[in-house]
Amino acid sequence: MDSSEAGGLQALATRALSGEQGAVADLLAAVRRLVHRYCRAKLGRLPGADHAAEDAAQEVCIAVLTALPRYKDTGRPFEAFVYRIAANKVADAQRASYRAPVPTDDVPDAATAEPGPEQLALDAFDAQTVGRLLDTLPPKLREIITLRVGAGMSAEETGRALDMTAGAVRVAQHRAMQKLRKTALEDASLQVAP
Structure with a gap:
């Protein structure tokens, strides 16, 4: 996201809160792009990191959508609001990964180009x-x-x-x-x- 998009995120949040049609969808699309990178970076060391990052980003979007009616513009960037939610969802995903079993694939019939x-x-x-x-x-x-x-x-x-x-x-x-x-x-x- 560049600086014009960032200011746009605050404006999108304001428009979504005012009930403007389509603003919520645009806001969630922008939030998803923002948090997906963050989730991938934070969850990259976990088994199944790609899926965990996708799931966490989806959870953040749901949480932002749920919390949006209670959001109050206090002068802080909307990204800080989103980032706080994302940090909590990433922590939840990290805790869950430590408890989850790690599935394994079947033994392949032929050699693969994947790392050994x-x-x-x-x-x-x-x-x-x-x-x-x-x-x-x-x-x-x-x-x-x-x-x-x-x-x-x-x-x-x-x-x-x-x-x-x-x-x-x-x-x-x-x-x-x-x-x-x-x-x-x-x-x-x-x-x-x-």
Whole structure:
């Protein structure tokens, strides 16, 4: 979403609250694009991550639709309202994934081009290592890195989601990256395989 779309999200929310035909559908489509990237970034390490991200994004849309009549414009960006709901739905999905059984496919009859067990193990190790590295950051910096790097959001989009200025997001991201580099260099167990 670019900056004109972001202002459009606030305007769409206002139009939807006033009962304008089609505004709710347009708002939900814009919200879905916003939260799907976020959900993919936050749930990417889970088994069945693609399905979990789709489900979480759908849950966020339902929750936004349900909460929309109670939404009050307090001067904060509408994205902050959506982001708060998304963070709760992602946490629910993460908790549910730890309790869910992991289905396995049948043994294939022929070789596939998909990554083998070795590559999957290396990828899982790298994802765990990155997760441990991110866990060394304070929650706000971890969210900034997740949104900027994992979800590919711009500094402006991240700022709207976290109720910060784009400049503050860039400064915090720079500090977080410096801390991650320092931590990785000091702790050999946190270095990602080349």
